[in-house]
Amino acid sequence: MRHVTLVQLFDHPITQKYVKRSGMAHAVACAYHAFRLSQKYEVDPDLATKAAFLHDIGHYTWYRDGKWDYALYKENDIHAIKGSERAHKLLIRLGEHPRTAKEIALAILLHTDSYLPDGYLKLNPLQHVVAMADSLDEEPGGEHHYRKISDERARKMLIRLDDQINSIMNPEEMKRSI
Template structure:
């Protein structure tokens, strides 16, 4: 686990896109993802990275410096843009290519807002990111408006990185391998 959540948020590209789409929401979804990953026996590192980056494609839906939720709902392709951005960012930061692809696909398929209903058959990781995002949603997209000081964001991600590191280093039962 060389690429951490803090490493991701300290990159200017992540800051640009995640601050605009709701950094507090992204971190809250990553925190939910850790809980769900531990409950479901999934890789916490991959889950939290995918959850943190799940809305990195939202940047386009700003008008006069504020989030335009109505415009977003009409024209949403944020998951498509986000998957590409997440993949490029993770590769640039040194993430393993296979893991970067898995995370990008979870970003792509965390929502079906750009697809006909009922057309997604998600992997467990993709479903986890979808579920974590759903747990943090608020009516009218209010979750995208909540602000958080950058220092607090880094502190929360540092704490999350520490828990992920401890969780991923726990010995697994033979049945889990």
Template sequence: MCRVLLKDLFTHPIAQKYLNRSGVDHAIKVAEYAVQLAVKHGVNPDLAAKAGLLHDIGHYEWYTNGEWDYEKYKKNDIHAIKGAERAHKLLIRLGEDRQYAKEIALAILLHTDSYLPENSMKKTTLQQIVRLADEMDEEPYGKHHYRKISKEEAMIKIDRLDHKIYQLLTKYRESV
């Protein structure tokens, strides 16, 4: 089976639509942090990177009078639910292993407790990694969603991450 590359995910029109809404720079940074954490904790870095990259594709833009309304977002947000479904559909469409697609979608679903009672369930290491990677890149009032990155720089970072994951997967598969 061929591995679905981050580049395949990143350049897909569905991902582009939602990544541009939720912040490309943030998505890439979370994917990078997720890979670092995956290596540290013995988790498949490919799954961590994909969940990190796609973790916010369920975001809805909450505005009041044309201005981002952070409080409305925090009160009404269910982006992890919508994002898990979108990511799962996209991954399956691109040919991802079905079990991997499910694990990635669940990590996206559980990367935030904004709609769940705090600490209400035990999470897998992958799910904890995606949450921590997201927290590592957060800025107050959601400003991390509005950092800018050029398309060229984003593609360079995605290509580097794909290359790094390819190298890491060899080591990961040998250790499992």
């Protein structure tokens, strides 16, 4: 049994504040990409979709003179670090199994290497799926963070994705997800 659903995450005020700020349409699209990729790479779809949905929860808005400054963001951002901590705390508050929350938090931490000084990361399959899901939805200059989606549409899409995850996770897979 899944402990926390995507809709429960969506409905939480922390998610509404921080994921909306970084782009709800991007988060939902990444969750769908992660679902598809999880099947291809034999990764737990529950973990993959949650991590992809929350991967940008740590974004800070980098503005200069009232305008988004992409260069300032690229130079100073540590959203993966902040997001990992924020997502872990949120998942635990909602009742997620601690091991699952940790795996999701690590996938969020490692979804990008933008904060590392010319580093190379060796990712496990879950982390790789989340990083690919993010890459598949990216647009030049961070424009993917500005696409719009209504709350109603986002919620309906996440309900549908929760249903898809539940339909493919048999009881044995459910046990392995914790």
